[in-house]
Amino acid sequence: MASVGANQKRAGERVAFIAGNWKMNLDHLQAIAFVQKLAWSLKDARHDFSDTEVAVFPPFTDLRSVQTLVSADKLELKYGAQDVSRHLSGAYTGEISAEFLKALDTPYVLVGHSERRQYHRETDDHIADKVAAAVKNGIVPVICVGETAEDLELYGPSAVPVSQLHAALALAGDAKEIVVAYEPVWAIGSGQAATPEQAEQVAEQLRYVIAEVLGGEIADATRILYGGSVKSSNIAGFLRQPNVDGALVGGASLDLAEFASIAQFRKHVGT
Ligand code: PGA
Numbered sequence: 001m002a003s004v005g006a007n008q009k010r011a012g013e014r015v016a017f018i019a020g021n022w023k024m025n026l027d028h029l030q031a032i033a034f035v036q037k038l039a040w041s042l043k044d045a046r047h048d049f050s051d052t053e054v055a056v057f058p059p060f061t062d063l064r065s066v067q068t069l070v071s072a073d074k075l076e077l078k079y080g081a082q083d084v085s086r087h088l089s090g091a092y093t094g095e096i097s098a099e100f101l102k103a104l105d106t107p108y109v110l111v112g113h114s115e116r117r118q119y120h121r122e123t124d125d126h127i128a129d130k131v132a133a134a135v136k137n138g139i140v141p142v143i144c145v146g147e148t149a150e151d152l153e154l155y156g157p158s159a160v161p162v163s164q165l166h167a168a169l170a171l172a173g174d175a176k177e178i179v180v181a182y183e184p185v186w187a188i189g190s191g192q193a194a195t196p197e198q199a200e201q202v203a204e205q206l207r208y209v210i211a212e213v214l215g216g217e218i219a220d221a222t223r224i225l226y227g228g229s230v231k232s233s234n235i236a237g238f239l240r241q242p243n244v245d246g247a248l249v250g251g252a253s254l255d256l257a258e259f260a261s262i263a264q265f266r267k268h269v270g271t
Contacts, residue, residue, distance in 0.1 A: 013220070013221075014220075014221065014222075014223055014245045015050065015051065015052065015053050015223070015245075016051065016052040016053065016223075016239060016245055016246045016265075017052070017053045017055070017179060017223045017225060017245060017246030017247075018052060018053070018054050018055070018246055018247055018249065018259075018262055018263045018265075019054075019055045019056075019057060019080070019108070019142065019179075019181075019225065019246065019247070019248045019249065019253075020054075020055070020056045020057060020249050020253025020254075020259055021057045021082065021110065021113070021227075021248055021249065021250050021253060022056060022057060022058050022059065022082075022253060022254060023082070023115070023250060024059060025059075025254055026058060026059070026062065026254070027059075027061065027062065028061055028062040028064075028065040028066075029065075031056075031058045031062035031065055031066055032065050032066070032069055034056075034256065035056060035066055035069055035070070035075070035077060035079075036069065036073075037256055038054075038056070038077065038256060038259065038260060039073065039075045039077055041256065041257070041260045042054065042077075042260055042263060042264075045260065045264055045267075047263060047264060049076040049077075051266070052246075052263060052264075052265070052266070053078060053246075054076075054077055054078065054263045055077065055078035055079055055080055055107075055108060056077065056078075056079050056080075056253070057079070057080045057081065057082050057108070057110055058079065058082075059082065060081060060082070060096055063079065063081060063101075063104050063106065064104060066079045067079065067104045067105055067106070071105070078107050078108065079106065079107070079108070080106060080107060080108030080109050080110060080142065081096070081101050081106055081108075081109045081110070082109075082110050082113070083096070083109070083110060083111070083113070083116060083130075084096060084097070084098050084101060084109045084111065084130050084133055084134055084139075085097050085098070085130070085133065086126050086129035086130050086133060087129075087133070088133060088136075097133075098133040098134050098136065098137040098139055099137055101134075101137065101139055102137040102138060102139060106139055107139065107140060108139065108140050108141075108142050108179070109130075109134050109139050109140075109141055109142065110141075110142045110144060110181075110248075111127055111130045111131050111134065111141045111142065111143050111144065111168070112127040112130070112131075112143055112144045112145065112164070112168055113144045113183075114144060114146055114183060114185045114188060115188075118185075124164065124167035124168065124170075125167075127143070127164075127167065127168045128167055128168055128169070128170040128171045128172070129171065131143060131168050131169065131171065131172045131175075131178075132171035132172060135172050135174065135175045135178075140177050140178060140179060141172075141175075141178055141179070142178075142179040142180075142181055142225075142248070143165065143168045143169075143178060143179070143180050143181065144181045144183055144227070144248070145160075145161040145164040145165050145168070145180065145181070145182060145183070145206070146160070146161055146164075146182060146183040146184045146185050146187075146188075146227075146228070147159075147160035147161055147184055147185065147186075148160075148185040148186060149185070149186040151185075152184070152186065157198060157201060157202055158201065158202045158205040158206075161182055161202050161205070161206060162205050162206065162209055165180060165206055165209045165210070166209055166213070169209070169210075169213045169214065172213070172214070173213070173214075175214060175218070176218070177218075177221070177222075178210070178214070178218075178222055179222065179223045179224075179225065180206050180210070180222060180223075180224045180225070181224075181225040181226075181227050181248040182199060182202050182203055182206060182224060182225065182226055182227070183226075183227035183228050183248060184198075184202075184228050185228075186228075187227075187228025187229050188227070188228045188229070188250065189229070189250060189251060190228070190229055191229050192229060193228055193229035193230060193231075193234055194226065194228060195237075196237040196238050196240065196241050196244070197241075199226040199238055199241060199244050200241035200242065200243055200244055203224045203226070203241065203243035203244050204242075204243045206224055206243075207219050207222070207224060207243055210222050223245040223246055224243055224244060224245055224246075225244070225245065225246040225247050225248045226238045226244050226246075226247055226248070227247060227248030227249065227250070229251075230247045230248075230249045230250075230252060230262065231252045231258060231262070232252070232258055232261035232262050232265075232268070235247055235262045235265045235268070236265050236266075236268040239265055239266075247262065249262055
């Protein structure tokens with residue numbers, strides 16, 4: 001069986017992944033301008049997309065514009081949706097089906113972001129259904145897990161993220177690819193990121209969960225991201241950890257220069 005939680009990432013084993021979660025910011029016109037400038041800026045920096053994948057997660061109304069731009073200009077940037085319905089079609093006013101995302105060639109979808117759990121009362125059951133809907137349509141779910149400050153105090157660092165991931169994968173037995181984002185709720189938008197060591201500790205436990213549910217090979221191949229107050233000044237420390245393969249970036253993903261610099265983390269001093 002493939003080794004899991006090894007101390008060293010094997011060279012070329014996992015392509016780093018920098019994902020920008022725009023949340024409810026930037027309309028479709030702003031999205032077009034942003035994605036164009038981001039693509040130019042990464043091109044100028046000779047960004048190696050085969051080493052570090054870069055994706056943006058705009059609001060639903062932007063997706064068609066971003067898709068058209070990416071395909072017309074043959075950009076190497078990827079994109080994803082911020083949410084998906086647990087249902088595939090029918091009388092669910094306001095919902096967006098995974099089938100519609102597939103029709104827009106959407107490679108990724110965020111599932112279970114803490115803001116969805118907190119403000120939209122998404123439960124573990126909803127999240128398991130959403131992961132299943134994505135997988136069924138060939139869309140890679142970026143499964144978000146993370147503990148609140150209260151959880152941290154009550155249960156320690158990894159208990160809640162581990163149980164959330166188990167629940168999210170309940171119906172995903174035949175998934176070939178997933179991405180997991182560990183985002184401590186206390187670190188999101190707070191300016192108080194976790195330490196790289198804290199992120200590594202939880203990421204390692206999450207990799208064991210993936211191995212248990214989906215097998216060692218998929219666990220080894222799965223990118224585990226850290227999210228929560230990531231910026232260009234702290235990204236490199238996270239990526240030095242053996243089980244952290246990228247970042248889910250909120251606020252800093254709306255600042256073009258800052259996000260491009262995060263994507264270019266390998267050029268930062270000391271890396
Ligand atoms: P932040 O958000 O980078 O603004 O902390 C991260 C997220 O919510 O995905």
